[in-house]
Amino acid sequence: MEGNRFEGTIPPSFKQLRGIQELDLSNSNLSGKIPIFLGEFFWLQYLNLSYNKFVGEVPSKGVFSNISAFSIAGNNKLCGGNKALQLPACPTKISKKQGKHFLVIVEESKPLIISRKFKFSSKIFEFSNNILEPFHTGLKEKIASTLSLVNQHPNISYAELLQATEGFSSRNLIGKGSYGSVHKGILNCETIRAIAVKVLNLQVRGASKSFLAVCEALRNIQHRNLVKIITACSSIDFEGNEFKALVFEFISNGSLESWLHSSPLNQEGSKNLNLVQRLNIAIDVASALDYLHNHCETPIIHCNLKPSNVLLDDDLSTRVSDFGWQEFV
Numbered sequence: 014m015e016g017n018r019f020e021g022t023i024p025p026s027f028k029q030l031r032g033i034q035e036l037d038l039s040n041s042n043l044s045g046k047i048p049i050f051l052g053e054f055f056w057l058q059y060l061n062l063s064y065n066k067f068v069g070e071v072p073s074k075g076v077f078s079n080i081s082a083f084s085i086a087g088n089n090k091l092c093g094g095n096k097a098l099q100l101p102a103c104p105t106k107i108s109k110k111q112g113k114h115f116l117v118i119v120e121e122s123k124p125l126i127i128s129r130k131f132k133f134s135s136k137i138f139e140f141s142n143n144i145l146e147p148f149h150t151g152l153k154e155k156i157a158s159t160l161s162l163v164n165q166h167p168n169i170s171y172a173e174l175l176q177a178t179e180g181f182s183s184r185n186l187i188g189k190g191s192y193g194s195v196h197k198g199i200l201n202c203e204t205i206r207a208i209a210v211k212v213l214n215l216q217v218r219g220a221s222k223s224f225l226a227v228c229e230a231l232r233n234i235q236h237r238n239l240v241k242i243i244t245a246c247s248s249i250d251f252e253g254n255e256f257k258a259l260v261f262e263f264i265s266n267g268s269l270e271s272w273l274h275s276s277p278l279n280q281e282g283s284k285n286l287n288l289v290q291r292l293n294i295a296i297d298v299a300s301a302l303d304y305l306h307n308h309c310e311t312p313i314i315h316c317n318l319k320p321s322n323v324l325l326d327d328d329l330s331t332r333v334s335d336f337g338w339q340e341f342v
Contacts, residue, residue: 015039015061023048031237032056039063039084046070047085052077053236055300063087070094070103074308171248171256174198174210181212188321190335192220197263207263208243215255224257231259234309238301240264240324240334264324264332269294273320290329297331298323 015037022045023038030036034056044066051060052075060076064087071094076082080097092103177198178185188195193213200208213220224247231242243260250256272284286294298318305313315322317335324332 015041017041019043021045023051025050027051028237030054035059037061038065041065043067047072047091049074049235050237051075053304055296055303058082060084067091071098071100169200169244169246169260171246171250173200174246174258174260175251176201177208178210181210192217192223193258207265209240209261209263211259211261213257213259215257221255221257224259227259234305234313236301236304238297238331238333239304240332261334262332264334265327266325266329268321269323269325269331270320272325286329294323294325294329294331298333301331301333 016039019038019041021043023043025048027048028050031054033054035058036051037059039061040063042065043062046069047062047067049072051057052072054075057076060083063084067085067088068090069092071077071085071091073094077095080095085091085098092101094100175181177200178196181194181196185196185198186194187197187209193211196210196212198208198210200206213224215221224245228245231245234242241262243262246256246258246260248256272286302315302318305315315333318333322333322335324334326332
């Protein structure tokens with residue numbers, strides 16, 4: 014598509030070009046930032062974005078990690094990216110928004126926390142006042158990571174999750190593991206569709222610690238073949254017990270396990286996957302693992318990869334779930 018007069022940004026619909034090997038959009042009038050998702054295309058071997066009007070930071074992953082595999086010449090307002098490009102450093106943005114200030118002074122004999130000044134928005138403070146507990150060495154950063162996850166994702170309360178799952182009823186149970194159970198839910202919200210709620214069994218040793226570590230990892234993870242995190246909830250239930258849950262997108266077509274192996278509970282009859290579909294699923298799983306192992310800020314090991322943790326969407330695209338829990342204990 015080089016040498017045209019395309020204008021505007023590269024459309025988000027390009028995310029669907031998962032199998033593309035070469036892409037040439039040079040010599041046009043394209044503008045805006047270079048999409049990060051271009052660096053997530055597993056098969057992309059050559060990318061030419063030269064002589065457009067792109068601005069901002071150049072991605073550094075995927076095809077952008079090899080300077081001989083892409084070209085961005087003629088875009089004079091780019092910054093960052095691979096050091097070999099010798100582009101100027103991107104300016105650091107400092108947020109001018111001021112949150113509310115809370116200062117809690119604590120005596121050594123008392124168990125309550127915060128000994129420094131922190132900035133919280135009102136929503137974040139509503140979240141954090143349910144996890145006030147004694148601070149131990151190294152835990153401050155993990156709490157901050159959990160708050161950061163909620164800060165950039167929707168704030169969903171325990172009451173909303175209770176209503177969405179019909180009281181976490183057994184008829185909405187879609188899975189059960191060593192760290193808790195997963196329930197399907199429907200939120201009364203225009204922007205969020207069906208959800209899967211992983212409720213932690215806090216009686217299991219290491220579950221609370223894993224929750225904080227998983228929150229820290231998930232806030233930086235984005236890949237088309239991993240189940241998408243919507244938000245986290247750390248609160249108190251209506252009986253005064255501690256409650257922790259992770260909220261994910263709901264994947265409609267069930268697990269690979271249900272497609273490969275028949276079950277007496279399967280009311281829809283047998284399901285069949287042809288050779289091409291099986292190959293595509295295997296490629297998607299491999300792509301997800303490669304991302305977790307080699308392209309995350311902190312490498313993550315799945316530890317529990319099996320057909321029941323490989324989910325299939327309406328078009329049989331793959332989402333790997335339940336990754337990394339044992340690694341964080």
